[in-house]
Amino acid sequence: MEAPTITLGDYCLRLDLRSGALVGLQRGDGPPLVGHGRGPALLSADLAYRPVDAPPRYVAHTVDGNRLTVQIALGPLLLHDRYTTSSDGLIARRVAVENVSAEEVQLTGLRIGLTGVAIGNPAHCRFEAPGNAVRPRLPLEAAASLAPPPSGSPQRLDGSEAERFAPGAAHIWRRPFGDAPDIGPGLLVVHNALLGYSLLTWYVSAVEAARPWVSGDGAHATLGFDLWLAGWLTPGARLEGGTQYILACAGSYDEALAAYRARFEQTGILPPLYGRVDNASDWAGVYEVHPGPFGGFNGLREALPRIAAMGVDTIYLLPVYAHRNKRGLPWDENWWSSGSPYAIHDFERLEPSLGSERDFANLVAAAHGLGMRVLMDLVLQGCSLEARYVREHPDWFVRDEHGQMVHSHGWNDTWSLDWANPAYQQYVADYALRYVERFNVDGFRVDAPHGKEPNWDRNIPYHASRTNLGTAQLLADLRRSLLTAKPSAALYCELFGPLWIASHDISNDYHPHSMAYALAEGKLTPAEFGEYLRDYWAILPQAADGSPSPRICFTETHDTRNYPAYAWRGSRISQALLGMLVMAGFVPMIWSGQEVGQEGFIGGLIRARRESAVLRRGRRLFNAVAVDDMGHYRREWGHPPAEEVFALPICDGETVLLGLVSLCAEQVTYCLSLPLDDLPIHRRQSYRLRDLISGEVWDECGRVRWTGAELAALMLTPRMYRPYILHIEPNEAS
Numbered sequence: 001m002e003a004p005t006i007t008l009g010d011y012c013l014r015l016d017l018r019s020g021a022l023v024g025l026q027r028g029d030g031p032p033l034v035g036h037g038r039g040p041a042l043l044s045a046d047l048a049y050r051p052v053d054a055p056p057r058y059v060a061h062t063v064d065g066n067r068l069t070v071q072i073a074l075g076p077l078l079l080h081d082r083y084t085t086s087s088d089g090l091i092a093r094r095v096a097v098e099n100v101s102a103e104e105v106q107l108t109g110l111r112i113g114l115t116g117v118a119i120g121n122p123a124h125c126r127f128e129a130p131g132n133a134v135r136p137r138l139p140l141e142a143a144a145s146l147a148p149p150p151s152g153s154p155q156r157l158d159g160s161e162a163e164r165f166a167p168g169a170a171h172i173w174r175r176p177f178g179d180a181p182d183i184g185p186g187l188l189v190v191h192n193a194l195l196g197y198s199l200l201t202w203y204v205s206a207v208e209a210a211r212p213w214v215s216g217d218g219a220h221a222t223l224g225f226d227l228w229l230a231g232w233l234t235p236g237a238r239l240e241g242g243t244q245y246i247l248a249c250a251g252s253y254d255e256a257l258a259a260y261r262a263r264f265e266q267t268g269i270l271p272p273l274y275g276r277v278d279n280a281s282d283w284a285g286v287y288e289v290h291p292g293p294f295g296g297f298n299g300l301r302e303a304l305p306r307i308a309a310m311g312v313d314t315i316y317l318l319p320v321y322a323h324r325n326k327r328g329l330p331w332d333e334n335w336w337s338s339g340s341p342y343a344i345h346d347f348e349r350l351e352p353s354l355g356s357e358r359d360f361a362n363l364v365a366a367a368h369g370l371g372m373r374v375l376m377d378l379v380l381q382g383c384s385l386e387a388r389y390v391r392e393h394p395d396w397f398v399r400d401e402h403g404q405m406v407h408s409h410g411w412n413d414t415w416s417l418d419w420a421n422p423a424y425q426q427y428v429a430d431y432a433l434r435y436v437e438r439f440n441v442d443g444f445r446v447d448a449p450h451g452k453e454p455n456w457d458r459n460i461p462y463h464a465s466r467t468n469l470g471t472a473q474l475l476a477d478l479r480r481s482l483l484t485a486k487p488s489a490a491l492y493c494e495l496f497g498p499l500w501i502a503s504h505d506i507s508n509d510y511h512p513h514s515m516a517y518a519l520a521e522g523k524l525t526p527a528e529f530g531e532y533l534r535d536y537w538a539i540l541p542q543a544a545d546g547s548p549s550p551r552i553c554f555t556e557t558h559d560t561r562n563y564p565a566y567a568w569r570g571s572r573i574s575q576a577l578l579g580m581l582v583m584a585g586f587v588p589m590i591w592s593g594q595e596v597g598q599e600g601f602i603g604g605l606i607r608a609r610r611e612s613a614v615l616r617r618g619r620r621l622f623n624a625v626a627v628d629d630m631g632h633y634r635r636e637w638g639h640p641p642a643e644e645v646f647a648l649p650i651c652d653g654e655t656v657l658l659g660l661v662s663l664c665a666e667q668v669t670y671c672l673s674l675p676l677d678d679l680p681i682h683r684r685q686s687y688r689l690r691d692l693i694s695g696e697v698w699d700e701c702g703r704v705r706w707t708g709a710e711l712a713a714l715m716l717t718p719r720m721y722r723p724y725i726l727h728i729e730p731n732e733a734s
Helices: 140-144 160-167 255-263 297-308 357-369 388-392 422-439 471-486 508-520 526-538 572-583 601-612 613-617 633-637 711-715
Strands: 005-008 012-013 023-028 044-047 057-064 069-076 077-085 091-097 104-118 125-128 188-192 195-203 209-217 221-227 231-233 238-240 245-250 286-289 314-317 321-322 346-352 373-379 381-383 409-418 443-447 490-493 506-507 549-555 587-591 626-628 647-653 655-662 669-673 686-691 714-715 724-730
Touching: 005 057, 023 104, 023 245, 023 422, 044 077, 044 209, 069 647, 091 104, 091 231, 104 245, 125 140, 140 209, 140 221, 140 508, 188 221, 188 255, 195 255, 209 490, 221 647, 231 238, 255 314, 255 526, 286 297, 297 357, 346 422, 357 373, 373 422, 373 490, 409 490, 422 471, 443 686, 471 490, 490 587, 508 549, 508 572, 526 647, 549 613, 572 587, 572 647, 572 724, 587 601, 601 613, 613 647, 613 655, 655 669, 669 711, 711 714
Parallel strands: 286 314, 286 587, 314 373, 346 381, 373 443, 443 490, 490 506, 506 549, 549 587
Antiparallel strands: 005 012, 012 023, 044 104, 057 069, 069 077, 077 091, 091 238, 091 245, 104 221, 104 231, 125 188, 188 195, 195 245, 209 221, 321 346, 381 409, 626 669, 647 655, 655 724, 669 714, 686 724
16 A cells, blocks of 8 residues: 655655554655665564564554644554644654553553665765764764664664774763763754755653664664653553654754754753853863762861862762761772762761761851852762661652562662652752751752653552653752752753753763763774764854853763773873863863872863853864874874874954864874964964963974964974963963
8 A cells, every 4th residue: 555645834754554654754845864775663662671562553644734643553552653843844753652452551661763764875874963972974874784772771882883883882881872861962863965954853851761772774774762651551541752853954964953952942941940051151160079088078178278279169079968888987989898978868967977067067168268169969869778768758769560669770779769759859859958058058969860760659640650750840840949049059960961951050971071081092083073072062052152051071070980080090191181171161070089199280271261261152163273294104104193183273252272182192293274264363463372271381492473374384293192272362462
């Protein structure tokens, strides 16, 4: 039977009348986008953690204005697959799962997506997944050749496959994609530069996360999302998942990313509750610390002047609540023998081994006196096995199918708390505000509010996966309360996903961290890293002056307890990576102890950001500098030094900075061609180069001055692995 063509807005869709799958998608007179080749079946569901053992079967479809609804039989289920178009060409797809059998079923997942994706000739297409751990500018074939993940499991990569497709995945549990929209943006793009056309798809929900993945038939891609949709479905009951957005657009790849960014308000990501998306763009640096290694609150208070001297303006405290302290001593970073500070007994009581409430208040006051804000860790995942809440509020906990409590995110020393429970949500908001009111803390770093296991307790009045992203509502309510109690207070989220933009001033992200490590290991080139960073900032919302939503990054945190973070500590390569992240626009975070022996460098880097508005907010021109190593002999070995240079112009008004790092293992003189037409540089003006990190004026074999015209062929000899942030300053400047 011929697949019918349905018109929705300026789109034409075609359906397979055997499976109900979408086998044709075209916008206006644009190219066909889906249904090419032979991809894996995409619309499926899991019951009791196993895929339904039946193929999808078309039942019927209806069109009502700008909406198409397709009914598809799948074993005991009836899927209502709904496509709705908006006037600006965005398709919103939502799938509801209905139990049409006579027996109760346990729904544990839903798989949706697009199959057979290509634009014109697949060989001319590339695959992009900005904001993840995926290599930019990949041929579509590299994505279409991957195997789909098992149902209910994230896509993981190993070996040469991982190195080619997602070089950063090795440092984030072998996963190329972060769950969407809590850990990553979930944006998957196929682009044909020759045709000037893109297909974008992404997933948004404030209830259940989804796992993005990509596969295909070797030439055409399958772009998938596995939704964490779960619940007990009695006969006739139904559940609906979040929204898969689909957008076809003509133009360049940059225009495609701008089109994605322009739809944040339409898809519910914006506006921010706290006002401006650049609210924390001027933070200089964060110092992550636990008072335990300092002997407690008083010891850390005595160390604050040294910390402040580095230019840090934010102290973030790991949990200081009463926890499972195995030795009764201040925590010494021994997660096993001393106990985890995240296994919390009582959220309202400070850990007694660290000192008294007065000691804590004095610590906060001393930090304020030195111009530093203090953020506490807000630990939402769970509580210790012995916590009082187990007895006092047994209804607050996630249960398995047998009514037994489960561990939080696999942590075997905590029980999982149900984030969707209204009483628990109110309790968190209340005790958090009490810390602000009693101790004048400046807000919270929210610990890992990413999607969690379902709550199968039959007594709850909502479906099992409602707890999955239950923190979204909790944190939005807390943000509103903070704005009333202390308008200057901030929320900092451990996760990058766009879901948190509305309620958090700033987030941190493991993906740029992992890609920086891949760069250091030679798995990614500086040019690829530049393209990755360009895309990263392009998909974030921007303030009126162009400043993107701010992000924190790092080379070490308390979570980087595996190779190579501690092994690289204090090395030239760790300094190079941290310097590159700061020149790329990130707020640096320092893990306590990381600065020992390199206080001068880290202090110089943070002060450079603190004192330079251009470094914080300037326009960055990634990969705009042509680098020439002038026929260096290493070229004959297949390792041109010019390809190991990261050079980044940053400008604003009349100020120009040049970030520069050479990752070549030899000192080389380079010719750097700055894009003078794109920079506020006057060709007849005389300039010198002052490094904002060290304060030194560049001396190139006795030469310290260049005209603007000479910056089009600037000869410099940077030291190996040393990051420079060079202010191209007129000689009249002091």
